[in-house]
Amino acid sequence: MKDAYRSDADAGADALRECDVLVVGGGINGAGIARDLAGRGMRVLLCEKDDLGAHTSSASSKLIHGGLRYLEHREFGLVRKALAEREVLLCSAAHIMHPLRFVMPHDSSQRPAWLIRAGLFLYDRLAPRAFLPPSSAVELAAHQAGGALKPAFRRGFVYSDGWVDDARLVVLNALDAHERGATVLTHTRCTAFERHPGHWTATLGQDEGGRQRSMRVRARCLVNAAGPWAAQVARAATGAAPRRRLRLVKGSHIVVPRLFEHKYAYIFQHPDGRIVFAMPYEGAFTLIGTTDVEFQGDPDTVAIAGTETAYLCELANRYFRRQIAPADVVWSYSGVRPLLEDEAASASAATRDYLLGRDSAGAPLLSVFGGKITTYRRLAEEAADWVAGALGRTRPGWTARAVLPGGDLFGSTPGSRAVLEFDRWVGALGRRHPWLPGSLALRWARAYGTRVEILLAGATCLDDLGDEVAPGLYAAELRYLMRHEWAGCAEDVLWRRSKLGLHLPPGCADAIAAWMAAARAQAGRAALIEPA
Known part of the structure; x- marks a missing residue:
């Protein structure tokens, strides 16, 4: 085993590091791409300006899901892709993921029951479902999850999705990349890029215990997976703004003392058309979220607003017997989602699909725009396919048949x-x-x-x-x-x-x-x- 505290940056500030691919961004997309490429034999260096998953990727709703509400926006392709990935992921890391059953109380003033039944019927059948139970209608008075709800909610629906520890998912992808030969540098920022016909040269600035040091990297390909900062990195690398605009949307969650004892989660409809989840969290708590608010500020300083806290409390109080107030919130977190601009009227209606921006005008550049945590592996595979082809190193994808570190509970074959x-x-x-x-x-x-x-x-x-x-x-x-x-x-x-x-x-x-x-x-x- 290597010295536990040895840094791969020890080559010195003046040394030129050589690699096939430089990945900028240590969120779930960057870590997933680095893992896939390293597993195909590429020399990969990933740099992250903060901690792994420090921003958007650790501020999700913690769900591996198809996105039931996306059916209303006719995003059938996205839902099908996400549902297929749901079971691939659940089989790859059963220690940080598990199936979760959701209860949707029927509010007769919102979506009609026939529409919900039709949506769930489609949700069950858009992609193969090997081991998750199907959806069903339930009488809440006779169901385990009904006791926590107000008596007015008599009927509901139950369906399956999955739970994930999102921050650990990022770390395990980075760990797998590292164990396959990648270099992963945290607290390391790209400060400059130079593009040449056959390679990129980048300057990295590293904060090492309060001491600043720099290094130069020469890479055959650059992958921009900087999340909310992807447009800034693209501009710094090419001198031009990307052709596809990003829409920054803040999503916030609150954590309150446990509102129910069972293991079911809830999905609630709001009069404004949005849905909010309430889920068991860390044993003693309930996690409630998310909001969708247009964001114009600095993603480094994102935080929940009082109006968001009040909104989530109000929605929970609409359904639960036990009422909560902002004073009951023991913790909250917020993240900025970089969504593709699709001219949707509201932030909640904006697409959660992704786009890979491919640029071969010189050394290859791949920029990742949009995406959701459920489809990160598929995104990474598509990104790695293009990068490998651009570098003349075409090798087949492998991650669909592999477990993440620690996931080999009963062997190395996922199942x-x-x-x-x-x-x-x-x-x-x-x-x-x-x-x-x-x-x-x-x-x-x-x-x-x-x-x-x-x-x-x-x-x-x-x-x-x-x-x-x-x-x-x-x-x-x-x-x-x-x-x-x-x-x-x-x-x-x-x-x-x-x-x-x-x-x-x-x-x-x-x-x-x-x-x-x-x-x-x-x-x-x-x-x-x-x-x-």
Whole structure:
């Protein structure tokens, strides 16, 4: 194993790094493209100006879904593509994804029942559905999910989609890319581009523990996967704005103490035509979202507005017996979605499909515009097909038949067994490590899958995990996150690699930051750039 704190940037500021593809942007699209290309034998360097998935990709509704509401906008192709990907993804990483059943109470003042039935009939049949149960109508008074709703809602519908830990999905794609040979540099910004007939030269600026350093990279192809900043990167690279405009839309979510005890989620209709989800979250909470608000500001400083919080509370109160107010919100998050401008009248009606901007006027440039988390793998595959062809390195796609790191619960071939038998796998983990508390074993199983054995290597009791830096957070886990998952600060650990920030008492972030700083100092490094 490589030195845990060795940086691939150690070649020096004046050295020229060589690669086939430079990927700008460490969100889900950039990480997915880097993974696919690395698996095809390409030399890939991915740079991200902040942490992996720090922006849009960790601020989603956490769903792997076809997009039921997109049927109303006649986006049948997008829904079919997303539904097909839904099951591919669920089989690739059963530790960070799982099926989820949604209850839609019927509001007679909104969409008529016949229209919902027709939509769900189509939703069930637009793509193959191997193991998810079909939709059905239900009497809410007799259904487990009906008790949390107001008595006025008597009938409803139930259908299937999937849940994903979005931030961990980004990290696992980057980890797979890295283990297939890619270099992944976080806190590294592209500051300049030069285009030549056969290659790009880029200058990267890296923030290493408060010290600035730069390096130059020569790449045969540039991939612009900068999300909300994609238009800016395209302009910096070519000197011209992209031909297809992006529409920046802010989506916000709130988290409140648990409003129901069961495992179902809800999809609610609003009088303005929008829909909002309410889902079980982190055991003790309910996640409610999302809004769709046109955004004109700086994506680095996006935050929920008071009007958005009030909107989500109002919609929840329309349906739930237990009423909530803004004061009940324990956490909120917002992200800016870069949607394709399609002249839709409202932000909620704007397409969630993607476009790959292909530019061969000189060294190849591929720009990613739009997209949604469910179709990221398909997007990455299409992007990699074009890049490989442009570089004369045509190799077939492979990710549809591969699991993500930790997802090989029952072998390296993806399949529904891991999805359907995850609890059985967790039970086996507990029997292998009977000294491990059940709640910790489950959390680690959900986060790391089979990689939990790397974290547990050599441990035979709790004391072997090292200091308990915060309740339930041991030194062994922090060391793993720093060495293998690019975690550089307490926020990375508490809000992206996990959601422990919701559960731990005040002051824990300081203790975690102090431990991480001491670990870096002991290793003789000012910052962690590249994992082992």
